[in-house]
Amino acid sequence: MNALLLNRQPVFSIPAILSLICLGCFLLTVSGCEQASDQKVIPESSTTVNQPEVETSVPPASQQVSQTVISDRVEGQQVAVLLEIPHQQVKPGASFPVTVKFDIAPLWEIRSLEAQPENVATQLKLELPDGFETQGDWQTPPTGRSQSADSHPVYSGQVEFQQMILVTKEAQPGEYEISSQVQYQACDEFRCLSPTQKRLHVTILVDRLNSVKE
Structure with a gap:
């Protein structure tokens, strides 16, 4: 009876076990890459949006000069x-x-x-x-x-x-x-x-x- 039970237990060979381990590592690697790629999207898009705000916050040089020049001539007048x-x-x-x-x-x-x-x-x-x-x-x-x-x-x-x-x-x-x-x-x-x-x-x-x- 014991001999029959022993014969019914599944037998896993070493190559099969190694294949399972490799498959698990591959799935973990793919999952990690997807998470990393998702994390990069946020800072790249936020930098692109914020950069124009920094540039436009500084008035152009022509506006700075016009604030200091005293003139009776209106804009567009020769x-x-x-x-x-x-x-x-x-x-x-x-x-x-x-x-x-x-x-x-x-x-x-x-x-x-x-x-x-x-x-x-x-x-x-x-x-x-x-x-x-x-x-x-x-x-x-x-x-x-x-x-x-x-x-x-x-x-x-x-x-x-x-x-x-x-x-x-x-x-x-x-x-x-x-x-x-x-x-x-x-x-x-x-x-x-x-x-x-x-x-x-x-x-x-x-x-x-x-x-x-x-």
Whole structure:
């Protein structure tokens, strides 16, 4: 009876056992690779999403510069022009400067005062009330060279023209207006716009009670 029972027990050979062990190792290896590949997907995708946020958090250099530049020229405008005086009140016998300021956009330029033909030249014509006189000529900034092929003289960037004004002894007290007719033609490397004309003005008060003594 015992002999029969012994004969019915399954017999596992050594090659069969080794095959089972190899199969188990293979299944464990495949499972581990799948888990490892799943773990790599998360950090790769998160890095790709977060990187643009770091780049856009730093403002472009052009925005940083524009915060520090003081200008009367609005965005998209080729030229801005302004008429200024240093004081709002003067005395008879005193002199003061009148300044015309140009703010010209990058890559743009305006013609010089001596440009030909005259209708494209930059022109400054003061209109003074009674009791006011000009002293000398306009003080002009140095010119540069145009970007065009002939390299004619031009003004670019921020430039100022200044004219001295004398308040005569005969000037009566009161408020006066000083005006300037300004003409310029804005050009870039490829084209020129039509000449622009503007009339600028400032007001000034003459105080005769404290006139300048000779």
